[in-house]
């Protein structure tokens with residue numbers, strides 16, 4: 001797999017990239033290491049935008065700190081949130097999960113589940129929980145409050161029109177948080193081509209229908225699951241990027257995507273994985 005050579009390159013770049021540590025603002029953090037985001041001293045427009053928001057107090061929505069929104073999950077991220085990932089207090093990319101284009105997500109404004117037209121990033125919850133990882137349950141407070149993401153600043157429980165207006169606009173993408181031309185971008189593109197989200201719902205439907213196409217669909221789904229697993233393993237082995245970052249680089253893994261389509265994966269000594277109907281799923285979230 002070409003990933004090997006790229007992986008070595010990624011590793012070398014991450015540890016000793018030519019711009020490492022040069023600028024406070026244009027850096028993003030992976031395992032305490034920095035990735036240069038820009039190659040010039042041009043002010044980052046995202047940083048300027050967030051500075052304006054930080055200074056805006058008179059129009060800010062007065063939050064009663066009930067925690068209701070934080071308990072539902074982390075916010076989607078927008079271009080103005082890019083500055084959260086720069087500088088001395090930069091958030092690690094392990095706090096971010098990618099939802100790839102084509103994945104079904106709950107549209108909080110329209111109140112329905114719909115496939116994404118383009119990818120989006122979200123602050124993730126803690127494992128096994130739904131609340132935003134930055135919500136402090138005991139103190140009922142946000143650990144990022146002074147620099148909380150744009151959606152959190154915009155949401156007013158009393159009037160959600162401002163959130164509705166900006167909800168699906170100027171969303172942050174993975175490439176916005178990585179250095180331009182970085183070799184890991186090519187690895188992500190290869191993963192996208194070999195594990196195409198858009199095919200999962202159709203293949204799952206063919207498999208579950210049990211008709212003449214079922215066997216072929218099963219084989220294709222198994223290949224995708226193995227491929228997804230291989231990319232994640234190689235990223236750790238060759239670039240020393242741990243599993244906690246994989247959902248940022250490659251999005252949610254095959255088992256999470258398949259679960260939304262009513263399937264589960266179980267280990268198989270001969271095939272690696274075996275695809276099967278999820279016995280706990282009565283109505284798949286994701287259909288063709």
Ligand code: SF4
Nearest residue numbers: 070132134135142152
């Ligand atoms: S970032 Fe803060 S305000 Fe936003 S959902 Fe998380 S805990 Fe709540």
